[in-house]
Amino acid sequence: DKDKDKDKDKDQDQDQDKDKENGKGKEVEQNNGKGKEVAKDENRRVGPNDFKIFKMLGRGDVGRVFLARKKGTKDYYAIKVLEKKEMIQRKKIKRVMTEREILATADHPFIVTLYWSFQSESKLYFVMEYCAGGAFFRMLQRQPDKRLKESSAKFYAAEVLSALEYLHMMGFIYRDLKPENILLHHSGHIMLTDFDLSKASAMPVTPKVVKQMVDAKPNMTTNSFVGTEEYIAPEIITGYGHTSTVDWWTFGILMFEMIFGKTPFRGKNQEETFDNVLHREVKFPDNVEITKDCKDFIRRLLRTDPKKRLGSAHGAPDLKNHPFLKPVNWALIRNQPAPLIPKLSGPTDTKYFRKYSPQDSDLPEGITDLSSDEELEVMKKRSRKKKSAREGGSSSSNVDGEQEVADDQAPKFSRQSSRFEEPGVNEANLPEKDPFRKFKSVDKSGSKTSIAKNS
Numbered sequence: 001d002k003d004k005d006k007d008k009d010k011d012q013d014q015d016q017d018k019d020k021e022n023g024k025g026k027e028v029e030q031n032n033g034k035g036k037e038v039a040k041d042e043n044r045r046v047g048p049n050d051f052k053i054f055k056m057l058g059r060g061d062v063g064r065v066f067l068a069r070k071k072g073t074k075d076y077y078a079i080k081v082l083e084k085k086e087m088i089q090r091k092k093i094k095r096v097m098t099e100r101e102i103l104a105t106a107d108h109p110f111i112v113t114l115y116w117s118f119q120s121e122s123k124l125y126f127v128m129e130y131c132a133g134g135a136f137f138r139m140l141q142r143q144p145d146k147r148l149k150e151s152s153a154k155f156y157a158a159e160v161l162s163a164l165e166y167l168h169m170m171g172f173i174y175r176d177l178k179p180e181n182i183l184l185h186h187s188g189h190i191m192l193t194d195f196d197l198s199k200a201s202a203m204p205v206t207p208k209v210v211k212q213m214v215d216a217k218p219n220m221t222t223n224s225f226v227g228t229e230e231y232i233a234p235e236i237i238t239g240y241g242h243t244s245t246v247d248w249w250t251f252g253i254l255m256f257e258m259i260f261g262k263t264p265f266r267g268k269n270q271e272e273t274f275d276n277v278l279h280r281e282v283k284f285p286d287n288v289e290i291t292k293d294c295k296d297f298i299r300r301l302l303r304t305d306p307k308k309r310l311g312s313a314h315g316a317p318d319l320k321n322h323p324f325l326k327p328v329n330w331a332l333i334r335n336q337p338a339p340l341i342p343k344l345s346g347p348t349d350t351k352y353f354r355k356y357s358p359q360d361s362d363l364p365e366g367i368t369d370l371s372s373d374e375e376l377e378v379m380k381k382r383s384r385k386k387k388s389a390r391e392g393g394s395s396s397s398n399v400d401g402e403q404e405v406a407d408d409q410a411p412k413f414s415r416q417s418s419r420f421e422e423p424g425v426n427e428a429n430l431p432e433k434d435p436f437r438k439f440k441s442v443d444k445s446g447s448k449t450s451i452a453k454n455s
Helices: 002-021 084-089 093-105 136-142 150-170 234-238 245-260 270-279 292-301 316-320 373-392
Strands: 027-031 036-040 051-059 063-070 076-083 114-119 123-129 182-184 190-192 208-210 213-215
Touching: 051 076, 076 084, 084 093, 084 123, 093 114, 093 123, 093 150, 136 182, 150 190, 150 245, 150 316, 234 245, 234 270, 245 292
Parallel strands: none
Antiparallel strands: 027 036, 051 063, 063 076, 076 123, 114 123, 182 190, 208 213
């Protein structure tokens, strides 16, 4: 295996030498302050053929996500590939444009970084930061009783709140907060992803100071019926219109799930779940002890009346001023050691992602130069070794005393709930010849200025 890795590094060095000989003038820049180098080609735009694909990380109804390495470098990315035809048929063009706008303009340590976006005749591509820990939801499922200690939940709640506050400052309502849409960086910190259900404010945000904190609530009301069944806010169910306070409801559900290992209003079916959301007060399980401040924090977030909900007055500062989060050092949290740190054998270790069969992970058209046979063989050998090592079924410890369930004991669990999406414009009948003409290419490979996470 060591010989194979040496051959792989030799191939990468040869790629770099060829680039220099061709006079492409590649400039090395610091990426995201992490000491990670990214080769930036100044003479041409980055496209599909600049990447070598390894394996599929996930899939949705209109696209897939792949682990890839940029040729001539040792840098790995997650490439989201969306089918234009599927987006037109499913009326999702407007959503992908909103997601591109958010990712192209966002620069925050707890929001996934977009480095490049481009398109081919049939596909759209988002080249994003690779978060090797996978979905936060899967990491929660690996924990004993599928939950975290209160101190760990507070840590991740603070990071999520920081990201939501930033989105609201930008003038967006997230609307789909849930563990599945939170990624775990290899450092153990989190990043929000999947912004296709986000809604832009029709009016500009006007921040103001509230007790030395910035109040920046998007000034808009929308009647869209969107979200995920167990996380959906009561005002969305009733259809009376909703504002940014829906994000504080979903934040409360997330807090509950992190601490108790389940959501508070889940019923036997959708009808019962919605009835619980509208009419039942939140009840805390007796088998888990939490502080009074934590209970009060969750209760205030899960008030059915959005006008009485914590955060309705001034947004995120209301939550930060609550006794539960008052002790958090917001300026330093991104530099603190995280409670859950993924244990990885190398950059291509994808054990925290769902495994797909070769038939499911056929490669996207346009990415022609795939991983070499040698690279794939190394990956297969590593996979066989890991499988053999897991046969003991032992558990491993993470930072902060959290216990991670061994891979072979981890539950094969997926949330059985609907994702509600607002009706889109009938884009199949749009008069313009190219509905994706407004999808502009993005190159942010050297622009990330957010403070680095611990690596």
